[in-house]
Every structure is written in structure tokens, then in C-alpha cells.
Amino acid sequence: MFSLTAEYALRAMACLALTPDQLVPTPNLARQTKVPPNYLAKVLQLLSAAGLIAGRRGVGGGYRLARASDQITLLEVLRSVTQVERIRACPLGIPSHGTNLCPLHRKIDEAAATVIEIFGQATLADLLTDPSRPWPLCETTESSARITINGSSVPGPGAGA
Amino acid sequence: MFSLTAEYALRAMACLALTPDQLVPTPNLARQTKVPPNYLAKVLQLLSAAGLIAGRRGVGGGYRLARASDQITLLEVLRSVTQVERIRACPLGIPSHGTNLCPLHRKIDEAAATVIEIFGQATLADLLTDPSRPWPLCETTESSARITINGSSVPGPGAGA
Numbered sequence: 001m002f003s004l005t006a007e008y009a010l011r012a013m014a015c016l017a018l019t020p021d022q023l024v025p026t027p028n029l030a031r032q033t034k035v036p037p038n039y040l041a042k043v044l045q046l047l048s049a050a051g052l053i054a055g056r057r058g059v060g061g062g063y064r065l066a067r068a069s070d071q072i073t074l075l076e077v078l079r080s081v082t083q084v085e086r087i088r089a090c091p092l093g094i095p096s097h098g099t100n101l102c103p104l105h106r107k108i109d110e111a112a113a114t115v116i117e118i119f120g121q122a123t124l125a126d127l128l129t130d131p132s133r134p135w136p137l138c139e140t141t142e143s144s145a146r147i148t149i150n151g152s153s154v155p156g157p158g159a160g161a
Numbered sequence: 162m163f164s165l166t167a168e169y170a171l172r173a174m175a176c177l178a179l180t181p182d183q184l185v186p187t188p189n190l191a192r193q194t195k196v197p198p199n200y201l202a203k204v205l206q207l208l209s210a211a212g213l214i215a216g217r218r219g220v221g222g223g224y225r226l227a228r229a230s231d232q233i234t235l236l237e238v239l240r241s242v243t244q245v246e247r248i249r250a251c252p253l254g255i256p257s258h259g260t261n262l263c264p265l266h267r268k269i270d271e272a273a274a275t276v277i278e279i280f281g282q283a284t285l286a287d288l289l290t291d292p293s294r295p296w297p298l299c300e301t302t303e304s305s306a307r308i309t310i311n312g313s314s315v316p317g318p319g320a321g322a
Binding site for chain 2: 001002003007010011014033034074082083084085091092093094096097100101102103104105106107108110111112114115118119122126127128130133134135136137
């Protein structure tokens with residue numbers, strides 16, 4: 001439903017949320033998220049422009065979250081790469097419709113409202129706190145197992161991390 | 162939230178639903194839907210390929226719905242131009258995730274499920290039967306007024322049409 005860019009942005013942010021204190025080099029991020037490196041570079045520029053990630057160039061450089069993972073909603077990530085807005089007035093500019101949307105645009109608005117609610121209420125941190133689920137992007141069957149991200153071993157979601 | 166192509170496809174189908182028995186020439190459709198003609202032509206090709214509209218070339222030609230408006234859901238229209246599917250298995254192909262989606266892909270799937278429900282339950286006919294709302298694409302403040310579509314005067318949604 002969402003664009004590939006949106007999917008990739010969400011993957012990248014979920015991946016950075018796994019190791020919030022570390023700068024993750026773009027090649028590592030590309031490998032972990034399974035996103036083509038050139039495509040990922042463009043997505044990271046959008047996320048950076050939106051103030052969601054911070055980067056450092058050069059040796060030892062990479063990207064990390066610009067804020068704590070519980071302070072970034074999935075909706076912010078989506079909105080950094082695509083428009084997700086309620087419809088406030090007739091998109092065709094028909095004067096007599098104005099804010100009294102026709103049934104077509106009410107339906108589209110209803111869908112937008114639902115997506116905004118679903119993604120607006122979930123933070124990146126929420127993705128990492130369900131012990132019954134595997135971690136995003138991680139190859140592990142045991143949620144309590146230690147997993148390897150960016151070369152570091154970190155505890156899985158079931159380990160009280 | 163949806164692509165411009167999806168918005169335009171929905172507009173075109175809503176417009177054709179207004180005069181289901183008539184072939185609407187593409188220029189008329191472009192004017193009514195306020196979609197650039199070249200862009201609209203491509204959207205109409207997609208709708209035609211999906212079997213949602215039928216056309217005839219030449220003088221007096223144009224497009225009409227391929228089925229009755231109460232037999233075409235908004236979801237079918239969306240799906241003719243974009244992918245709107247539930248996520249059944251890990252998009253990254255991580256073997257240990259399989260169908261036990263991680264929280265990120267569960268969220269995306271939750272949004273997809275909601276959109277599928279909203280658009281799957283609404284037909285094109287449903288867009289034209291709410292007397293309290295203006296008709297899609299039509300410049301009228303009186304839902305019971307007669308309106309002009311494709312050169313013909315037809316009764317508005319409040320007139321029991």
C-alpha cells in the first residue's frame with residue numbers, strides 16, 4: 001500500500017532504533033535492511049532533512065536516531081518521505097463542496113485518518129518491546145536471545161532490554 | 162496518502178458512475194475530473210486493463226463502466242493502479258520471521274487491513290446515494306438538483322435517482 005520509499009524508511013529507522021547510541025555506517029544499514037545502497041542513501045537524506053536522524057561523514061561515520069526511539073512515531077517517519085494528511089477541503093477546488101467533502105473524498109479521508117491514528121500512536125520504541133514477536137530486521141527465533149546488530153551483540157526484546 | 166494515480170483513478174471511476182449508460186469521451190472526463198488529459202489517458206489504460214471500464218475509439222467513442230456501479234468496489238479501483246495487499250510473510254524473507262511478522266510489518270499490515278476494509282466495503286454506487294453530501298466531481302450545492310454531466314442533465318443524489 002505504501003511506497004517502497006516508505007517501507008525502506010521505516011526499515012532504516014527500525015534498524016537505527018536497535019542500536020540508538022551507535023553511528024551505523026550506510027553499508028551496514030543497507031545490509032541489515034536489505035535495501036539497495038543507492039536507494040537507501042536517498043532515503044537517509046530524506047530522513048535527515050526531516051530531522052529524524054543525524055549523521056557523521058568519514059571513517060567511523062554513519063547515522064543514528066536524532067531523538068530517543070520513544071520520541072519518534074512511525075507517522076513522522078512516513079511523513080518524512082510521503083504525504084499522509086487528512087483531506088480538509090475538496091481537492092478539486094469545487095467551491096460548493098468546500099469542507100463538505102463528497103463521499104469519495106470522505107472515504108479517502110477516512111482511510112487517511114485511520115492510518116494517521118495507527119502510525120501516530122506507535123513509536124519506534126514500541127516496535128522493540130513485544131517479547132512475543134521477532135525484532136524487526138533481525139534473524140532470530142528467540143526473542144530473548146542476544147542478537148548481532150552493527151557488529152555488536154545486544155539483548156533481544158524478550159530479555160528486558 | 163495514496164498516489165496521484167490512485168486519486169485520479171477514483172475520480173475517473175466516480176465520474177463514469179454518474180452516467181453509467183453513456184460513453185464519456187476522454188476530454189470530457191479530463192475536464193470533469195480536473196486530471197491532465199495525458200495523465201488521464203494512462204490511468205484509463207490501467208482501468209481498462211483491469212476490466213473495470215470498457216471503451217470505444219473514434220467519433221462518439223469514449224469510456225463507460227464495464228459493470229454496474231454497485232458491482233465495483235473502491236478497492237478494485239485502487240488495486241487496478243497500485244498494490245494494496247495484506248502482508249502474509251516477512252517482506253525481507255527472514256526465515257525465522259516467516260508468517261510471525263515483526264511489530265513493524267504488523268503495523269503496516271494493520272494499516273493495509275483497515276484500508277482494505279474501508280475501500281472494500283464501498284462501491285461506486287455508494288458514492289452517489291448520500292443525499293446529505295454533494296456528488297463527487299459535481300458543482301452543485303443542492304443534492305436534489307439536476308446536474309449536467311457529459312452534456313446530459315441528470316438528477317442529483319437527493320432526487321431518488
